[in-house]
Amino acid sequence: MTIKELEKKAWLIRKDIIKMISAAGSGHPGGSLSATDVMTALYFDEMNIDPAEPRKKDRDYFVLSKGHVCPALYAALARRGYFDPAELITLRKLGSRLQGHPGVNKGLPGLEASTGSLGQGLSVAGGMALAFKLNGTANRAYCLMGDGELDEGSVWEAAMSAAHYKLSNLCAIVDNNGLQIDGAVEDVMNIYPLPEKWEAFGWNVLLIDGHSMKEITDAFAKARECKNAPSVLIAKTGKGKGVSFMENVAGWHGVAPNKEQEKAALAELDEKEKLWEKIK
Numbered sequence: 001m002t003i004k005e006l007e008k009k010a011w012l013i014r015k016d017i018i019k020m021i022s023a024a025g026s027g028h029p030g031g032s033l034s035a036t037d038v039m040t041a042l043y044f045d046e047m048n049i050d051p052a053e054p055r056k057k058d059r060d061y062f063v064l065s066k067g068h069v070c071p072a073l074y075a076a077l078a079r080r081g082y083f084d085p086a087e088l089i090t091l092r093k094l095g096s097r098l099q100g101h102p103g104v105n106k107g108l109p110g111l112e113a114s115t116g117s118l119g120q121g122l123s124v125a126g127g128m129a130l131a132f133k134l135n136g137t138a139n140r141a142y143c144l145m146g147d148g149e150l151d152e153g154s155v156w157e158a159a160m161s162a163a164h165y166k167l168s169n170l171c172a173i174v175d176n177n178g179l180q181i182d183g184a185v186e187d188v189m190n191i192y193p194l195p196e197k198w199e200a201f202g203w204n205v206l207l208i209d210g211h212s213m214k215e216i217t218d219a220f221a222k223a224r225e226c227k228n229a230p231s232v233l234i235a236k237t238g239k240g241k242g243v244s245f246m247e248n249v250a251g252w253h254g255v256a257p258n259k260e261q262e263k264a265a266l267a268e269l270d271e272k273e274k275l276w277e278k279i280k
Helices: 003-024 029-034 036-046 067-080 085-090 121-135 153-164 194-200 213-225 259-279
Strands: 061-064 141-146 170-176 204-209 231-236
Touching: 003 029, 003 036, 003 067, 003 085, 003 213, 003 259, 029 036, 029 067, 036 067, 036 141, 036 213, 061 067, 061 121, 067 085, 121 141, 121 153, 121 170, 194 204, 194 231, 204 213, 213 231
Parallel strands: 061 141, 141 170, 170 231, 204 231
Antiparallel strands: none
């Protein structure tokens, strides 16, 4: 896809997220919206995947460590062709394949790992990448984490391990929106400076604007070129990106919009998309 086509897809996924969470009456819009552009780039440009053959042997694997932002993942999977987008509205419903955190036992195609207990995803993706390396296959593993998740010591154990084994087929992404459920990450548990920490652990560090599709796709290309270390994209994002009353407000971490708020959010996204179309 071209950059414009990817950006167009991201507008659609943002609207899906609002509709899904509103219909469910619960969920996590803030982080889902901040991760939308990265998720779009992964599923429509970067990863070697095939919705017609979800389990093909040479596919790339994705682990959503911050499992609570699964609305962004589900919308990307549906729009990529893994299942009918009409199913998105069943998010968090009893018996739905679209649980509040990804669960592979529900049979949803495209999911590679059950996640949601924060701090574990990088270990899972690192294990995948090590297996690929030992087997001599070309598969790559990707892992999206939240910045608040970096409070977890297990993240840094996984980071140390991945660098030790020189897992150049592993690419982590930190959704650095600066907020977690209780407030600013630097107030809850200061994780900064991030680039220096990841570099000290032996990673290839790429700093990007997590809402610039060009920067995102360029960074993924650079990560593939690195052959002696795992790569991490530190993506500077805005929580609730695209919906003004949600942007950079920690309170929207895990609160669903009501019907009036849903209507306002969708109207704003429609208007912004129209303006974007004129500029592009």
